[in-house]
Amino acid sequence: MTRFKNWTLEKYVAVRHGGIVDAVTRNEEGQGLAEYGLILALIAIACVVALTALGGGIAAKLNSVKASL
Numbered sequence: 001m002t003r004f005k006n007w008t009l010e011k012y013v014a015v016r017h018g019g020i021v022d023a024v025t026r027n028e029e030g031q032g033l034a035e036y037g038l039i040l041a042l043i044a045i046a047c048v049v050a051l052t053a054l055g056g057g058i059a060a061k062l063n064s065v066k067a068s069l
Contacts, residue, residue, distance in 0.1 A: 051058075
């Protein structure tokens, strides 16, 4: 029983004094990963919009090249 009590007291003191909480809140690795994901999503959306807007023109150019061959 004393080992369990000591373990709980250690965890309580660590949480109370910010040992575990600070380690969790200071970890910004996930934040950076989320930012890269958002940037990648914005680039993908921009590519889809550009291809949709230019799709007709690109298809016409490719058809003219195909016809000239």
